[in-house]
Amino acid sequence: MDLPLTKQKCVPCEGGVPPISRPRAEELLAQTPGWSLDAEAKKISRKFKFKDFAAAMVFVNKVGDIAEAEGHHPDFSIHWNRVDLDIWTHAIGGLFINDFILAAKINEI
Secondary structure (H helix, E strand, O other), rough: OOHHHHOOOOOOOOOOOOOHHHHHHHHHHOOOOOOOOOOOOEEEEEEEEEOOOOHHHHHHHHHHHHHHHHHOEEEEEEOOOOEEEOOOOOHOEOOOHHHHHHHHHHHHO
């Protein structure tokens, strides 16, 4: 049995491997509630809403700490009380297990 995503650690991906398949992405997505898969199954995204800008920035900083610890970084879009995150593995132009590990850890914030 695989460890839960929150108990796994991102491993470096420098390319040279294919992105995971849509069926595998959908399977992993089931372990990351609130995240959605894009039409091409190349990215996962989630929108978070907060009471104000300060609360949004506290969240962004916590995500930044997790991202640094994992060596895997999401793309942020910060609005007054909303943070939109996109995650994918740039080196392979699609999804890798790291993307779902990071999403699961972000969900724990």
